Amino acid sequence: MDFTINTGGQAGQGIDTIGDLISQVFVKTGFYVHVLKDFESRIRGGYNSNQIRVSDSPVYAASDKVDLIIAMTKDAIVEQRSRLTEGGVIIFDEGIEFDELESCHLSTPLEKTAKEVGGSTRMTNAAALGAALAVLQFPFKLVENALTDKFERKGKKVVASNVAVAKALYDLTTEQFSGTCSQNLSSIKKGPSKDLLFINGNRALALGAMASNLKWISAYPMSPSTQVFQDIVSQAYKLNIGTLQAEDELSAITMGLGASFAGARAFVTTSGGGFSLMVEALGLAAITETPIVIYNAQRPGPATGLPTRTEQSDLLFMAHASQGEFPRILLAPKDPVEGFEVATRAFNLADKFQVPVMILGDQYYADSMMNIPRFDVTGVSMDRGLIAADGPDPEYLRYKLTKDGVSPRAFPGDAGKTVVHSGNVHLESGHITENPDLRNAMVEKLMKKVPHILKTLNPPTIYGTKIADITLLTWGSTWGSVYEAVNLLNAEGVSINQLHFCDVYPLRTSTLKTVFKKAKKIVAVEQNATSQFARLVRMETGLGVDYHINKYDGRQMTARWVMTQLKEAGMV
Amino acid sequence: MDFTINTGGQAGQGIDTIGDLISQVFVKTGFYVHVLKDFESRIRGGYNSNQIRVSDSPVYAASDKVDLIIAMTKDAIVEQRSRLTEGGVIIFDEGIEFDELESCHLSTPLEKTAKEVGGSTRMTNAAALGAALAVLQFPFKLVENALTDKFERKGKKVVASNVAVAKALYDLTTEQFSGTCSQNLSSIKKGPSKDLLFINGNRALALGAMASNLKWISAYPMSPSTQVFQDIVSQAYKLNIGTLQAEDELSAITMGLGASFAGARAFVTTSGGGFSLMVEALGLAAITETPIVIYNAQRPGPATGLPTRTEQSDLLFMAHASQGEFPRILLAPKDPVEGFEVATRAFNLADKFQVPVMILGDQYYADSMMNIPRFDVTGVSMDRGLIAADGPDPEYLRYKLTKDGVSPRAFPGDAGKTVVHSGNVHLESGHITENPDLRNAMVEKLMKKVPHILKTLNPPTIYGTKIADITLLTWGSTWGSVYEAVNLLNAEGVSINQLHFCDVYPLRTSTLKTVFKKAKKIVAVEQNATSQFARLVRMETGLGVDYHINKYDGRQMTARWVMTQLKEAGMV
Amino acid sequence: MITVEELEGKQAITWCTGCGNFGILAALKKAVIELGVPRHEILLVSGIGCSSKAPHYINLNMFHTLHGRAIPVATGAHLVNPDLKVIVNTGDGDGLGEGFSHYIHAARRNVNLAVFIHNNGVMGLTKGQFSPAAQRGYVSNTSPPPPGAPMWPINPVALAIAGGATYVARGFSGNQKDLVTLMVEAVQHRGFAVVDILQPCVTWNRKLTWKFYNERAYSLQEEGHDTTNKMLALEKSFEFGDRIPVGLFYRSELPDLASGLALPKDSRLRDHETDRALLQQVVNDLTL
């Protein structure tokens, strides 16, 4: 079983609420659910949708087919109709003027019932839920449970009204709907799986950061990153975390550096435009060896671009950002599971090597949701790296030259030590120097860290057979779609596998070199226009790929889209 | 004849004035002169020097030997002594406590004479000049001319006093100096060569920009770029140029974009840290297709680094700066001659392709001086690119989709047209769209420009024989040292040449590929730690170099240094 | 004269129903008509935010720039073509947060711009976080209770006056007539002119509502406020409680920035050609 529901309408019509309710019903009955959020950069109106894919086996990406459309506006029909599968159904409010009715269409009084039965058009969500689940012949009890969970906090009355509205539509639909949906879930058996988190990439990062004993976050709101900051702010009082909305990104990151300098693990979150404003401070972090973790939830650029859409187009920028030369680490989690793990690694790496660590997400990674195993935060281990021994040390040198380039940290406030940081080239003490030999020594100090970093980073993963005729090269959030494409193609008998990177910079190259040697064709699949990762690979290894697949319209690629590209190119 | 004078002392002691005076004397007598400026990031004190290399054939770089040291402080002796050639001379004020006197040392009353004869210690410069030229047995008349030129504006009395001071020291030295300098210029023959400019890279850029009808510059001071802004400001009233010192670099570049949008050729000048702050606006220039020329006078980073030193370490940063993907042009002039030409090309390229054009200089390029043929500004041609036809056009589309991606520009204020720029993804009209097909079209519009740009850019130049065993790969300001090294090695019978790039991005690759194929060994020589240009080459072509020579102590490499590196590596 | 039809925006409005931006847009259209200058001589420059979308909804030259950078972009355009009437549409997040430094530096330079702050006390477009102009204690996603926003709001009127702006006013989206007047005056004023516009955000801001302002706003002009008295203007600028003054706080006449730059006297930089012969002389003077 693998089917997709799309619920669409205007921003402000509660599309997310319907999406949440429907998702919850399926998550709670033990299905695997993947939700894609598609919305415009506006607060009300326009066309937004939630695409909910449900399956009895794990799903890792969005679909490009829809089995059930729940439309709150005409746009929501028009935009999705071409994707409707045979046997698919469209449910929409009777208020929508839409003349081309077909048997699979269900025009029904969502708003009217909400008002009449529930007393408020705000319950149109519940009505839509009732109608949808009736079409799917899903037991009503489950609808009731979902509504109870969702509205419990608002009191029994709210729950009751919502259930009543849903029931009314459920019954009405059961009675009236003449078509049959391709999906019939009347005999659903799965039990509740209490232990799955239903979560998006942003939230996974926030939890990972908090599990890593993050004690400071300063940020300036920017889609699609803002939720990470908001999630942490919402727990700040419970967990005692310093959080501050800064006046701009220049301030956000430099506050973070001050916080880190003073001893706290610090995090700043932003998107590409905000990261652009952080570039100078990135260099300050580097030369002062102040650990910092930066999250860039990428979106299509340049400049304001498409604020609520997705792209992987800041990789080379982040790998080279800021004047001068210094080590840095770039990690690009493939999904929320990896996001949590990446966050915890990021803070450890930053402290261990005293370098900036950057996490590259994107709007798809950030906003799309899936159910995954519950995180165990108590199991997260913390490595604060080299800390100077306690006690007075009048000779303490913040930038002591060591074999591996890492010097013991002390913090201002440590009794008996004076801690000196400077963004100028400095002596071991931290004070300014212009001496050429010391300049050389300090450059080499920074660069020495790279081989150690490389050893600590994870190698890429090969998905599918170790050796295949075609290897798809991927990184970050496109993993899911490509992974599914590989599986589907394997099922078709194609010899194809996937070489996927989470740890993208500095680049571990040995697996890569082996795979490049063995595969007949390497195809880079990226959600950008210029194949940035393939370019990075060539910069690092001289190895080129044979073919490029690029998507840059701001909408995440699907498995079918990837397959179509490969087929059209005659690759498979 | 090829000899070098080093005049050193504290900042504020008029080291630059002595340097200027000495250089002038030689320039005026028709010699080729190259001056290297070496100074600390402070206003008074410390140790600064001018290294003046004089030759009867053209010189393109600094030397690492010194024939005559004029020291105003003890540091100025200590710092240079190891470079003194056999037969070299050190002149210093008798006030300096220095015990290890040798016959080549001339301790003489510079300050005292200045005060007694000229009435002010400020004339110590003239005294030093007199002493130096006496050691070189240079006709005194020439000293007199130089002082007259320099102080003419301050009145006859000042000239006379300076001449008197110089004469006193000249005579005293002629009388007292027991050593003999390796250089004897008593029978100098060269006539005055009135038509040479004695100029540094910054000034060449300023002149090139003004010759290109630059009408707007906004900048925020930052070493080593500031002179370009100051030079243009100093001519603003004469030439009617809009100039404004902004409150920061974010403002400087966005003012420039406003100016360009309104129809003026606009320029912004900065160094790496300031460029970091301009990164977001670079993307705005790109997506709104607003032409802009940006100069980054590089210095060693990261962060504040070494503010008054040199490095070529912002190349990959600038090639990838800002979120998203877009075309841009990077030009790195090798010297003031090329700097003037690059400036004029930069403005034409920016207008023609409606893209940001960036000029990469560095402190060495910016500050070091040489005499070069006089610029002919009247010969500079201006190409403002595609401009919309005059007259009303209510249907005017700023971003009309065209075959080559370039759309006709109009400016706000043009009667009968409405001009709409937006940093969001836009329609042809300039208004916002989130439509995926239009997004694709607009990305492709930008990317289409690249092949046309590439055709317009200059290919690299091969210096030396077309084919050689060893090819040194260089870009920008390291040209001169490497060029001289190649010549010297050729003279030693080594088969070596130089493949040099001024137009560094996008990268023209055909010559490069040929050379890489033919040479036995390719050696990248760069003034940075990570061989950024070699990395860029590998990213673009997959071709790697065989050996890397890197200097990153903030001091420009010399020909001898390059040769030593090659020899130590067993390459030659 | 420009007609309302000519100003009809080329883009469908994306604001929420009931948003205070509609009143500002309506007033802007009226002001543009009242100004009586040709349509092509007006330029709107905006940053990023709900407010900064305004230029798309009125058919005029426009540059929708980056978050916080409208003022410097406007400055560059103005100086290159001083014939343009340059208007900045900015939000409180945009102009008083991300771009605040530019605001004060433009004020002290007395750049001839009219800056309209769509002040709704929130970052609307990013979903309602507290903005620099949010009241202390304001509850939002990034300022949860307790204590809500743990800081005082920025005061754009007081800071503009202290910064050197030469026309400083407050308007209210709900008071069209006065708002139009202030807009027209601000554009006509030679120098840096600010209109801080109270603009209810009906979606996010439950405090600074239509009702809130309707109950509190009063006209400075009706109370005979002396707009030439800087100290009085400053005093009034701190009044923001049961009574909120609206109208012109302060105005003075001082040289603007353009008058201190090397702009051509008889033409505009955009059309000016550098005299190459003069420049050649500069070059020649550099030869020794």
Add this chain to the structure above:
Amino acid sequence: MITVEELEGKQAITWCTGCGNFGILAALKKAVIELGVPRHEILLVSGIGCSSKAPHYINLNMFHTLHGRAIPVATGAHLVNPDLKVIVNTGDGDGLGEGFSHYIHAARRNVNLAVFIHNNGVMGLTKGQFSPAAQRGYVSNTSPPPPGAPMWPINPVALAIAGGATYVARGFSGNQKDLVTLMVEAVQHRGFAVVDILQPCVTWNRKLTWKFYNERAYSLQEEGHDTTNKMLALEKSFEFGDRIPVGLFYRSELPDLASGLALPKDSRLRDHETDRALLQQVVNDLTL
């Protein structure tokens, strides 16, 4: 108590002979001694400029950051360890130009910092260009005559008061005694404290000289100025001619930023460990 010897800087001073920064450094040393807190509990944070080198010349914890960013770096450090006395050394280019926005936002947040502006009216380290605090008409390499600097100077005192700072003073490098007092008070004050310090730059600034200030500076306190009156303080802040007021302009007591954040009550963020069991509950609550 800290001794002068302990404060002896580890780096040779690079300022020009006669520079006003010497007086500020001397006063800072005295103030630090007078404060009577352990040496390791003091932190100096600076931007970039001649002035911003000051922390290298006194033996204390320090962070020499980027041009314009001293205040946010200081803010982060302070909130993570509120036991530190955090002092910012900034120049007028650094703090009032590149970093001006942070200045006002820190003021309205009432961050518990002491900000010392080494105000010399020029950008010293980059060779004397006019700075935001330069007087109108000031001649420099980037403001040649006529007309010199074509804009009015920024007023850090007026803007700090209008911005919400709770301790706003002006000191003079030439008046050690009062400067030390103001510094000590600024550090001890809980909230955002500013001391705008008149600092002659003997190399570049031929207008704002020792003589200029010696002839004009007078003490507010000696004239019995009421430091609780905001309007009076503002009025005084605009006085900058034949007479230049020095001393404390304005002081008030208001909650500082730290008191409004979720900082641990009994420890400092730097030492605090998140209760993982509590966090696990947050995670568990997310399971359905």
